[in-house]
Amino acid sequence: MGLHLELGRFPVVVCRLTDSQLVEADLERECAAYIEELSRHRGLFACVHDWTHATQLGAPTWRVVFDSAVLSSVLASRCVGQAIVVSSPALRGFATASSLSQRMPYPVRVAASVEAALSWCTWQLRRSEPQAV
Numbered sequence: 001m002g003l004h005l006e007l008g009r010f011p012v013v014v015c016r017l018t019d020s021q022l023v024e025a026d027l028e029r030e031c032a033a034y035i036e037e038l039s040r041h042r043g044l045f046a047c048v049h050d051w052t053h054a055t056q057l058g059a060p061t062w063r064v065v066f067d068s069a070v071l072s073s074v075l076a077s078r079c080v081g082q083a084i085v086v087s088s089p090a091l092r093g094f095a096t097a098s099s100l101s102q103r104m105p106y107p108v109r110v111a112a113s114v115e116a117a118l119s120w121c122t123w124q125l126r127r128s129e130p131q132a133v
Contacts, residue, residue, distance in 0.1 A: 002017060002018060002026065002027055002030050002054075003015055003016070003017060003018070003027075003030040003031065003033075003034050003065075003069070004016045004018050005034055005037055005038075007037075007041070009118075010041060010045060011043060011044055011045040011046065011125055012045070012046055012047075012048065012118060012121045012122060012125065013038065013045055013046070013047045013048070014047075014048045014050060014114075014118075015034060015047055015048070015049050015050070015069065016050040016053065017049070017050065017051045017053065017054040017065060018053055018054065024060060024061055024064050027061060027064050027065060027068075028064055028068055031064070031065065031068030031069045031072075032068070034069055035068075035069070035072050035074050035075065038075055039074060039075070043078065044078050044079075044080050044125060044128055044129075045078060045079060045080070045125075046079065046080050046081045046082065046083070046121035046122070046124045046125050047079065047081075047082045047083070047121070048082075048083045048085060048114060048117040048118055048121055049065075049069065049070060049082060049083065049084045049085065050085045050114055050117075051065070051084060051085060051086050051091065051095075052085055052086065052087045052114070059094070062091070062094060062095075063098075066084075066095070066098050070082050070084065070099075070108065071102065071104070071105070072105075073105055075105075076105035076106060079105070079106045080106060080107075080124045080125055080127070080128040081106050081107040081108070081109065081120070081121055081124035081125075082106060082107075082108050082109075082121075083108070083109040083110070083111050083116075083117035083118075083120050083121050084099075084108065084109070084110050084111070084117075085111050085112070085113065085114050085116075085117045086110065086111075086112070087112065092110050092112065095110045096110045107124060
């Protein structure tokens with residue numbers, strides 16, 4: 001399995017890309033399963049995409065994950081933000097450029113650590129809570 005979804009911190013979701021040997025078709029299926037699983041949960045959420053253990057993926061495979069999991073319009077009505085954790089400066093540049101070059105359905109942040117991404121996602125959720133009247 002290339003994508004591992006952790007829901008124990010919901011409404012902050014952690015999605016880890018764990019297998020760098022996946023072919024694009026398998027990864028597309030796993031991204032579809034990720035979207036389906038998140039669609040089952042109610043309420044707002046934010047997602048941390050941890051890509052730190054899949055540094056050997058080529059640009060086409062990164063694009064599949066970015067387009068299928070990060071840019072999913074299916075999640076746009078409930079997702080308040082997505083953070084992408086990438087340890088490689090070159091891959092952080094790729095993720096940043098990808099997020100800036102496309103219209104995003106929610107804020108996207110590229111981070112160097114899971115802790116920074118979790119903190120940003122928690123902040124996004126707090127900002128999105130309806131204000132008491």
